[in-house]
Amino acid sequence: MASNGRLSLSSPNGDSRWLGACSPLESVTPVLTCCGFKEYEERTGRTLQSNGSQHPLKKQQQWVSPRKPLSFEPLSTTALILENRPPNLPAKCVQEAQRHRREYEEMVAQARKRELKESQKRKKKMKERCKIEDGISNSVMTWNTEILPNWETLKQMRWVRDLWWQGIPPSIRHKVWSLAIGNELNITHELYEIFLSRAMEKWKQFEDSNMENGDVEAELELEAVGADRENSLELIKLDISRTFPTLCIFQKGGPYHNVLQNILGAYTCYRPDVGYMLKYYAAFEVFFEENLPNLFAHFKKYNLTPDIYLIDWIFTLYSKSLPLDVACRVWDVFCRDGEEFLFRTAIAILLMFEEVLLRMDFIHMAQMLTRLPENLSIDELFTAIATVQLQSRNKKWGQVLATLQRDWRDSGDSSRNSSPNRQ
Known part of the structure; x- marks a missing residue:
């Protein structure tokens, strides 16, 4: 109808x-x-x-081709291999159908094997994580109940130093670092404000000079080579930009940019004799050659100088070059052993990648050392650090550094005395 x-x-x-x-x-x-x-x-x-x-x-x-009942559950779309062909195509022979079934069963077996392997990996990681968490929990209890209440008595004990080497639990780092650093300079809040004001005046002078961006970079490079007084204040801004760049908390506009800049500026004005000094490079090379003579000769061959990579490592306390968890472990022992440990860590990093670096030219070495692998292992790094000895001709780090300082001072006095403009 x-x-x-x-x-x-x-x-x-x-x-x-x-x-x-x-x-x-x-x-x-x-x-x-x-x-x-x-x-x-x-x-x-x-x-x-x-x-x-x-x-x-x-x-x-x-055209209707009812699916044959299977004795097992197909795995996703891979089961299509078991289907019959449309009527306009030649039908499968028995051998081909059997082969397709075997291939499908192999795929299912491989998938189950991968799933089992991944499951075992997850269980292993979970077990390791639980072990680490249990170790941290026990360590926190030891620090809080035994070490911190008796800090002055126990801080130099061998078992405490060994526990320290394993890493300080994050929850008590602020306490241990504060006690380890101390306040030998007797800095007060009033003293801090005085030297912060001086740093502010210096920065204002730099801004008033109206240097172009290119000139600023050139000036910074010049100061990085030779400056070691209050003029090195301008280098602080460059260093702050390198501090944990991926976190974006210390960079300009970040929540801790001004705080970090003020602390570094005040300290530089308070201790201008420390500054950024070339003597550390010379001391580092002494122990570099002592520990890794082949790599040292390779660097010399290509004229790869320490300032190319140590600026990013030492001046930022590895905050730019290492992941945060690795850098914190380095800081733990740095608070215990002082600046010497920073250079010991640098030699250990070179030791870890020695075989790779020996096969590289200048460009590739510089690229690798200024951009270390993000998956660098804490355990491997500290194993390498343990093998590094900062001792040359029976002289330790402090002695070598003092000798270089004295030589530098003597050479500076000699050059001034021989100057034709001397009155």
């Missing part, structure tokens, strides 16, 4: 189906199963057969 320009077909049970007059034949196929072919032809005046061709429904039914 036709109604409102649409074709109505009724099923034997009286149900009515509304179909668009221009609907494709495929859309009425479900209806045909109820109405029958002849009734549909009588009502629509359309024939489903022409030139002896088969009924579309019968033709469609030939």
